[in-house]
Amino acid sequence: MCGIVGVISKAPVNQLIYDALLLLQHRGQDAAGIVTMQGNKCFMHKARGMVRDVFRTRNMRALPGTIGLGQVRYPTAGNAYSEEEAQPFYVNAPYGIVLVHNGNLTNAHALKDELFEIDRRHINTESDTEVLINVLAHELERVADAVPLTPDAVFAAVAAVHKRIKGSYGVIALIAGQGLLAFRDPYGIRPLCFGESEQGEIMVASESVALEGTGHKLLRDVAPGEAIFIDINGQIHSRQCAENPQLHPCMFEFVYLARPDSVMDGISVYQARLNMGETLAQRVISTIPPSEIDVVIPIPESSRPSAMQLAHRIGKPYREGFVKNRYVGRTFIMPGQGARKKSVRQKLNAIGLEFKGRNVLLVDDSIVRGTTSKEIVQMAREAGANKVYLASAAPPVRFPNVYGIDMPTKSELIAHGRTIEEVRQYIGADALIYQDVDAMKRVVGVLCPQLRGFEASCFDGSYITGDVSAEDFAVIAQQRSSQGDEEDGAARSRLALQSGTEST
Numbered sequence: 001m002c003g004i005v006g007v008i009s010k011a012p013v014n015q016l017i018y019d020a021l022l023l024l025q026h027r028g029q030d031a032a033g034i035v036t037m038q039g040n041k042c043f044m045h046k047a048r049g050m051v052r053d054v055f056r057t058r059n060m061r062a063l064p065g066t067i068g069l070g071q072v073r074y075p076t077a078g079n080a081y082s083e084e085e086a087q088p089f090y091v092n093a094p095y096g097i098v099l100v101h102n103g104n105l106t107n108a109h110a111l112k113d114e115l116f117e118i119d120r121r122h123i124n125t126e127s128d129t130e131v132l133i134n135v136l137a138h139e140l141e142r143v144a145d146a147v148p149l150t151p152d153a154v155f156a157a158v159a160a161v162h163k164r165i166k167g168s169y170g171v172i173a174l175i176a177g178q179g180l181l182a183f184r185d186p187y188g189i190r191p192l193c194f195g196e197s198e199q200g201e202i203m204v205a206s207e208s209v210a211l212e213g214t215g216h217k218l219l220r221d222v223a224p225g226e227a228i229f230i231d232i233n234g235q236i237h238s239r240q241c242a243e244n245p246q247l248h249p250c251m252f253e254f255v256y257l258a259r260p261d262s263v264m265d266g267i268s269v270y271q272a273r274l275n276m277g278e279t280l281a282q283r284v285i286s287t288i289p290p291s292e293i294d295v296v297i298p299i300p301e302s303s304r305p306s307a308m309q310l311a312h313r314i315g316k317p318y319r320e321g322f323v324k325n326r327y328v329g330r331t332f333i334m335p336g337q338g339a340r341k342k343s344v345r346q347k348l349n350a351i352g353l354e355f356k357g358r359n360v361l362l363v364d365d366s367i368v369r370g371t372t373s374k375e376i377v378q379m380a381r382e383a384g385a386n387k388v389y390l391a392s393a394a395p396p397v398r399f400p401n402v403y404g405i406d407m408p409t410k411s412e413l414i415a416h417g418r419t420i421e422e423v424r425q426y427i428g429a430d431a432l433i434y435q436d437v438d439a440m441k442r443v444v445g446v447l448c449p450q451l452r453g454f455e456a457s458c459f460d461g462s463y464i465t466g467d468v469s470a471e472d473f474a475v476i477a478q479q480r481s482s483q484g485d486e487e488d489g490a491a492r493s494r495l496a497l498q499s500g501t502e503s504t
């Protein structure tokens, strides 16, 4: 779940893209990049790190032009420590294309061979995004021989891309001198929307918060399978390019990934989290008599709306018992388990007086590897809590994700192969209450009647694209797990930088 943005304007776009990337920073902390276009020439800067670290004044000055793209990366393919895999990617033919991608291709390994053997294209990194841009370039080359490029040719190329690539993808591309192209996978797994400013500037982005925060009004979401082509004169063309599009957005966006102030596919992320809190409250009431709970405490940041609603529903006070160090990033999207574990205590600290002698109900949005909950339950006890109960606004995460969330192996998931009682024992809580899968789908789905369902594979084991082979799972898992130690070391030093314990 990276964050992507594209803008077509009449004024310089470098600062605007930077601002939008800051608003999308929660979607990726490992690398950032911007490309701008002036006439037919592209200017790019990308590097590992957070947006504020990657772009210095000199880098910003070197990004002229009125059209551009940006990306913040959370690696789910390839290597988190390779600068070459930071986005955008560039190919010089046809026309010159730069591209940013949110999602994960499940057949990238097979396509990589096919690109070489049949299309004679060389892929130089392990990134699935490099595969994607080469498939797009190849398909554009087959249909487009005109200048200017016609919308019909662009849409024919996207239709061919949909047939070749599998998995999840929200994509924004610049075609030099021709325009800006955006498209979304046929299930709409990853989000993508676009909006307009009063000056007629058009922005495409992963989340509506990037539009609103930069003075753009949300026009609509890009539909699953749809492509939007904004030509060089700012005219918007759109077409459905997939054969059987169906909206199945990723449930984990609503649980954790997206910002609560975003609206995705018509669903307010905040409202989705309130609803999850409401239905979780029912399960709490049927497990623990409310008279045995003194206080409800959220585990900041993402669980807050659910915890608030849960507390209201069970009639208990909602208190802030943990303070978050705002200079430490999100732990779940850090690569490497060592860094994740260390950062929980750097990130969260307990306020003793909210715990001392009380029976506390801690609420988190999700329990994935159990890193956060195990530490937090321990911290609550150290702070003097009498009983420590834990509730998760999401159901147990039992299956790997191959669509752009970095949990590629079952073995790393605390709820995989364990009963809820075994998870409770591992975490050390006095009671553990999970959300119910069907209840979650129902209370979020009710917010968008057009929805066909959710991509909720990490909770229910059902992979919506229906075409992920055992080999695909194995390749994705192997690729990600083979770099753990390197990641841990590098992520540790980055964590230290983020929390200001080392100087640049």
Ligand SMILES: O=P(O)(O)OC[C@H]1O[C@H](OP(=O)(O)OP(=O)(O)O)[C@H](O)[C@@H]1O
Binding pocket: 256, 299, 300, 301, 302, 303, 329, 330, 331, 332, 333, 364, 365, 366, 367, 368, 369, 370, 371, 372, 373
């Ligand atoms: O079981 P785990 O593997 O620990 O993963 C789940 C935790 O990670 C996330 O928090 P994170 O710190 O990333 O972000 P947040 O501040 O948005 O809650 C999520 O909100 C849970 O707290």
Ligand SMILES: NC(=O)CC[C@H](N)C(=O)O
Binding pocket: 001, 002, 003, 073, 074, 075, 076, 077, 078, 085, 101, 102, 103, 104, 105, 127, 128, 129, 404, 405
């Ligand atoms: N989380 C994502 O969207 C990642 C995009 C792409 N798969 C990468 O690893 O760079």
Ligand SMILES: [Mg+2]
Binding pocket: 299, 300, 301, 302, 303, 364, 365, 372
């Ligand atoms: Mg959290």
